Structure formats: C-alpha cells, structure tokens
Amino acid sequence: MIRFEDVSKWYKRKTVLHPFSLTVREGSSVGIIGPNGAGKSTFLKMVASLERPSKGTVSFYNEPYEKVIKQVRADIGYVPQDIALYEELTVKEQLSFWKKLEPRGVDEGFLEEMIQTLRLNEVFDQRINRLSGGWKRKVNMCIGLLKNPAICLLDEPTAGVDLAAKEDIIGWLQTLHSEGKTLLYISHDWYELNQLSDEYLLFASGAPVFQGSKDRLLVEKNELMQTYNQDAELSRILQYV
C-alpha cells in the first residue's frame, strides 16, 4: 500500500539515499534498523511526506502520492525523534492545545485509551519541564498519534526512556498493530524490535539492503555482514539478531 519506486534523495551535492524500490504492506509492523547516518530518518520523513524524493515516485493505495495527498495527510501520524513540547504547559494543556489544531477533530475514545495505556493521567497536571525524559517521550508520542492515524511513523520512540516507560510505549504500539494499523519505526533496541516487528528494513550506506522477516534476516545475516564488511556498526547490529 506504500510503494517507493526508484526513489533517491540528495541535498545539494550530497546523496543521502541511493535509488531504491520497496513496498510496505498494509497492517505490517516494520522495524527500521541500521547504523547512524544510513538514511533511516530521511526515509521515514519521505513516508511522512515531510521530505519529497529528489527522484522517483512514492504511491499510497496504488495511487501516486500527488493524487491522494489529502487522504495520506489524514492517515499519517508522525512521531519525531526530537521532542518539541511547550515546556511551560501542563500535560493536559499541551494535549488540548494540539487537539485544537487537528482539522478533523479527535476521536475521544481513542485518545482516552492512549492516555490510559501510557498512564499520562498520572502526570496530567504537571508542567512538561518537570517531567522525566520517559514521560516527555510518552507525551510526544501521544501528540504525534492524536488523530488515530492508520499509518503510524515513529523515529526512535523509546530512545532514552526507562524500562517502565518503554513497556508502556511498546504495549501501546502492540495494541495499534493488533488493530490493523501500519507501523514503521526506527529503533536501535533489539528488545523493542523483537516485541514489535513482523518485518525488518535494514539500511546501510544510504540504501535499504534487506527487507523481510526475522527468520529471513537470520538466514541472510552472514552474507550481509560479508557484503558490508567495511561497516563495523552494521556487523554489530546484525550480531544481535
């Protein structure tokens, strides 16, 4: 349902993603892995339509992106790696601020379930600047997914959080997956990846070099390590599969 065809991306003279093609199935939960700087975030931003390809085409629902742009915008929720919250607001104020910005309104039942699962009600009246990194990341996630999106994109959703917050976040993402939503998330954490992914997308040196199940990754990992033997970080990642 999401298809990249011969897509590449460059900034000025710097090529960040070399030409690649891939498809993401509706309802799949895709763990995006790879060394720093391999192009994972740029790829995710292109799915989110925050970045456009320099060359090639992206289609959603078998239609070119340009034709279904409105539906795509409505269907996508993006949780950025960087937390950008208003530090002076309480969690409650923060959520109501972002709710007002949703053009189609918010499904209150869904929001309530997300708040409960992430236990945000425990810190509802606290200002953001008083919260730990784990709570901030949960608020950040709640805002990114406020509109109950069919396609959930998350850039390192559990980076820097403690185990309790991690369990909450993983639990919520598992719920979304079980409801048939499509999940794409970047992670460096094999615990999280094992809990959530039914498919892996591995980036190396500016291109996706593997897409498939964990079983297939296990079969192909030695070959991948040999092919990219200059990339010590990639070998390190694959050692933990």
Ligand SMILES: Nc1ncnc2c1ncn2[C@@H]1O[C@H](COP(=O)(O)OP(=O)(O)OP(=O)(O)O)[C@@H](O)[C@H]1O
């Ligand atoms: N707006 C930009 N202008 C120029 N270069 C960029 C821009 N955005 C990303 N890059 C470069 O593209 C390359 C890939 O970056 P990207 O953030 O996609 O990698 P990543 O795999 O997500 O890395 P990380 O794991 O560190 O987040 C990096 O070398 C980065 O410096």
